[in-house]
Amino acid sequence: MLPIESVPFHYNIIAQEGRARAGIFHTPHGDLLTPVFAPVGTQATVKAVTPAQLQEIHASLVLANTYHLYLRPGDELVAEMGGLHQFMHWDSPILTDSGGFQVFSLANSRKIDEDGVTFKSHIDGSTHRVTPEKSIAIQENLGADIIMAFDECAPPYDRAYNERAVARTHAWLERCMEAKKRPDQALFGIVQGGIFNDLRERSASFVSSLNLPGNAIGGLSVGETKEEMHQALDVVDAILPANKPRYLMGVGTVEDIIQGVSRGVDIFDCVLPTRLARHHAAMTRSGRLNLMNAIYKQDKSPIDECCGCYTCQNFSRAYLRHLINSREMLSATLLSIHNLYTLVTLAKEIRQAIIDGNLSSIIERFEKTK
Amino acid sequence: MLPIESVPFHYNIIAQEGRARAGIFHTPHGDLLTPVFAPVGTQATVKAVTPAQLQEIHASLVLANTYHLYLRPGDELVAEMGGLHQFMHWDSPILTDSGGFQVFSLANSRKIDEDGVTFKSHIDGSTHRVTPEKSIAIQENLGADIIMAFDECAPPYDRAYNERAVARTHAWLERCMEAKKRPDQALFGIVQGGIFNDLRERSASFVSSLNLPGNAIGGLSVGETKEEMHQALDVVDAILPANKPRYLMGVGTVEDIIQGVSRGVDIFDCVLPTRLARHHAAMTRSGRLNLMNAIYKQDKSPIDECCGCYTCQNFSRAYLRHLINSREMLSATLLSIHNLYTLVTLAKEIRQAIIDGNLSSIIERFEKTK
Numbered sequence: 001m002l003p004i005e006s007v008p009f010h011y012n013i014i015a016q017e018g019r020a021r022a023g024i025f026h027t028p029h030g031d032l033l034t035p036v037f038a039p040v041g042t043q044a045t046v047k048a049v050t051p052a053q054l055q056e057i058h059a060s061l062v063l064a065n066t067y068h069l070y071l072r073p074g075d076e077l078v079a080e081m082g083g084l085h086q087f088m089h090w091d092s093p094i095l096t097d098s099g100g101f102q103v104f105s106l107a108n109s110r111k112i113d114e115d116g117v118t119f120k121s122h123i124d125g126s127t128h129r130v131t132p133e134k135s136i137a138i139q140e141n142l143g144a145d146i147i148m149a150f151d152e153c154a155p156p157y158d159r160a161y162n163e164r165a166v167a168r169t170h171a172w173l174e175r176c177m178e179a180k181k182r183p184d185q186a187l188f189g190i191v192q193g194g195i196f197n198d199l200r201e202r203s204a205s206f207v208s209s210l211n212l213p214g215n216a217i218g219g220l221s222v223g224e225t226k227e228e229m230h231q232a233l234d235v236v237d238a239i240l241p242a243n244k245p246r247y248l249m250g251v252g253t254v255e256d257i258i259q260g261v262s263r264g265v266d267i268f269d270c271v272l273p274t275r276l277a278r279h280h281a282a283m284t285r286s287g288r289l290n291l292m293n294a295i296y297k298q299d300k301s302p303i304d305e306c307c308g309c310y311t312c313q314n315f316s317r318a319y320l321r322h323l324i325n326s327r328e329m330l331s332a333t334l335l336s337i338h339n340l341y342t343l344v345t346l347a348k349e350i351r352q353a354i355i356d357g358n359l360s361s362i363i364e365r366f367e368k369t370k
Numbered sequence: 371m372l373p374i375e376s377v378p379f380h381y382n383i384i385a386q387e388g389r390a391r392a393g394i395f396h397t398p399h400g401d402l403l404t405p406v407f408a409p410v411g412t413q414a415t416v417k418a419v420t421p422a423q424l425q426e427i428h429a430s431l432v433l434a435n436t437y438h439l440y441l442r443p444g445d446e447l448v449a450e451m452g453g454l455h456q457f458m459h460w461d462s463p464i465l466t467d468s469g470g471f472q473v474f475s476l477a478n479s480r481k482i483d484e485d486g487v488t489f490k491s492h493i494d495g496s497t498h499r500v501t502p503e504k505s506i507a508i509q510e511n512l513g514a515d516i517i518m519a520f521d522e523c524a525p526p527y528d529r530a531y532n533e534r535a536v537a538r539t540h541a542w543l544e545r546c547m548e549a550k551k552r553p554d555q556a557l558f559g560i561v562q563g564g565i566f567n568d569l570r571e572r573s574a575s576f577v578s579s580l581n582l583p584g585n586a587i588g589g590l591s592v593g594e595t596k597e598e599m600h601q602a603l604d605v606v607d608a609i610l611p612a613n614k615p616r617y618l619m620g621v622g623t624v625e626d627i628i629q630g631v632s633r634g635v636d637i638f639d640c641v642l643p644t645r646l647a648r649h650h651a652a653m654t655r656s657g658r659l660n661l662m663n664a665i666y667k668q669d670k671s672p673i674d675e676c677c678g679c680y681t682c683q684n685f686s687r688a689y690l691r692h693l694i695n696s697r698e699m700l701s702a703t704l705l706s707i708h709n710l711y712t713l714v715t716l717a718k719e720i721r722q723a724i725i726d727g728n729l730s731s732i733i734e735r736f737e738k739t740k
Binding site: 043044045047048049050051052053068072073077080081082087088089297298300310314315316318319321322323325326328329330332333334 | 413414415417418419420421422423438442443447450451452457458459667668670680684685686688689691692693695696698699700702703704
């Protein structure tokens with residue numbers, strides 16, 4: 001194994017508490033302080049929020065979806081426009097997924113073989129083919145700091161499928177490494193294996209052996225129980241190299257972040273904060289508020305008295321309810337700002353708590369409010 | 371006539387060029403520098419834009435619609451929430467219309483008599499009645515700095531209707547003045563009269579005689595030609611007191627602002643910048659761009675190279691087109707910011723030009739780009 005200094009994307013752990021870690025991942029677009037929650041900007045925009053507003057909530061990492069951007073506006077156009085950072089005006093780190101998860105989600109309009117996947121576009125029904133090599137080529141055009149290997153995410157309880165998916169994911173990971181050309185992008189491998197401990201072990205061991213700059217845990221929060229997710233994390237945590245960041249893909253509620261960090265996870269992302277915002281729901285540390293509810297009609301208080309976000313500092317629940325009732329776009333913006341702030345700030349506070357040796361108190365406080 | 375100092379809302383003209391004026395209108399929420407363009411926040415929000423973004427484009431005055439807010443969330447609720455400024459978090463001046471224009475626009479679902487108007491809500495079909503007294507009571511609950519008299523806006527070419535509408539508008543104005551109780555709101559009278567010079571004269575003379583803190587010109591940009599609008603402005607300008615601000619209601623394209631200022635108008639408002647933004651169009655000083663157009667697909671330039679707004683400083687036409695094609699809300703936000711900035715800044719530059727004795731050069735430049 002190479003000494004850490006010679007790895008282009010190195011990760012420094014600056015504090016630990018139990019299995020939780022506070023670290024710094026160095027990227028071409030700045031240092032990423034972990035644990036970190038990444039807002040999702042599927043189509044090169046975090047829905048309803050400007051980059052300036054994302055900066056105000058101190059978001060650092062933003063995720064974009066390869067599948068969507070490949071189809072529209074096309075990765076070649078993004079490359080021509082100077083890459084994703086310039087195109088969407090986000091100068092901090094960006095992570096792109098491999099497109100795999102979205103393609104496999106197409107269910108009836110895709111066909112998988114050992115070489116790759118053929119699928120029909122959800123936009124116009126046109127036929128496309130993505131292989132590990134193609135996924136890397138697209139992601140190189142997009143130009144994110146962190147790119148993901150093309151993997152196969154199987155239904156969590158299907159043993160036979162998960163065996164095949166793990167084997168395929170491993171073979172495809174090696175092809176992704178082979179195909180990758182840009183030195184300014186960190187390729188993360190992905191651990192699969194569903195709810196099966198031996199498959200998770202096998203996958204984590206294989207992925208770890210490739211000495212990538214970071215590793216991801218996929219195929220969780222897709223239908224399994226919380227206990228099963230935690231067990232999978234426990235198995236993987238014991239195997240993945242400690243000196244590389246771990247990214248738990250597509251996971252990001254308050255509870256999942258706290259539980260994930262406690263099990264050695266450093267990076268989270270989830271569409272939930274912005275999706276809930278468009279459906280009138282505010283996330284808080286202790287639960288959710290549906291702001292369409294009539295009980296908020298004359299409620300002068302903010303969503304959360306303790307929240308420091310722009311929305312909570314300036315607007316009442318009654319005003320937000322009025323915007324929702326009046327079908328005003330501003331409700332999605334203000335709720336997205338609040339929900340994203342809640343998770344971004346939670347990750348930041350957890351980081352500081354780990355540095356202060358104080359994480360257990362955050363966990364206890366959370367358990368009490370449940 | 372009272373000396374200007376003893377009028378609660380006084381207006382100081384600090385420079386004039388021809389009939390154009392640069393002034394300061396003192397309100398409880400700060401000094402309004404005129405000429406000024408007011409973004410429209412119909413339902414207590416300028417659509418798709420936060421108050422912080424409005425501040426960034428240096429908007430000073432915001433308009434809200436009495437009809438909409440009376441129906442939803444209700445003016446009493448707004449009063450309970452501390453008034454419109456606090457409710458929508460806008461601490462600069464606000465102007466509310468009287469609800470008259472919206473009610474008369476309901477066409478088939480309203481009935482006018484000498485006392486007021488009975489109409490059916492566009493939201494739930496419920497029946498409501500607004501009189502001059504009721505309009506003032508609603509506007510006092512909303513709490514804007516500038517409130518408008520309840521008037522009747524007739525179709526511009528209907529002579530008989532305009533005669534009746536002018537008489538009714540005058541009678542209702544006196545009732546509004548009688549009904550008004552709050553000393554921290556400036557009531558503006560409204561000049562009507564369609565395209566008929568003698569009616570405009572009669573109306574301007576009557577409204578002027580009441581010595582209100584400001585005066586408005588209604589019933590324009592509702593179907594008449596530009597020449598007819600300019601003639602009406604010329605007639606009215608010669609009669610309205612010079613030491614009171616003049617507000618040209620519902621008017622605000624680049625051309626209309628330039629032409630209006632040249633004819634003695636100080637205040638403008640229009641829904642066009644935000645409405646066009648939601649329909650993918652960008653306003654510039656020389657015309658409009660439809661950003662859905664395929665010619666912008668790979669266009670790296672901003673909407674307007676000379677524009678200093680957040681959108682033009684940071685985003686390409688190609689990115690805006692991508693957002694529009696992908697049905698992303700951010701397109702409405704970024705285009706609204708640009709369009710509002712264009713008009714707010716135009717009014718500001720015109721103001722500075724009047725102070726510098728330089729307005730004619732702005733007019734010439736505009737004529738050349740047409």
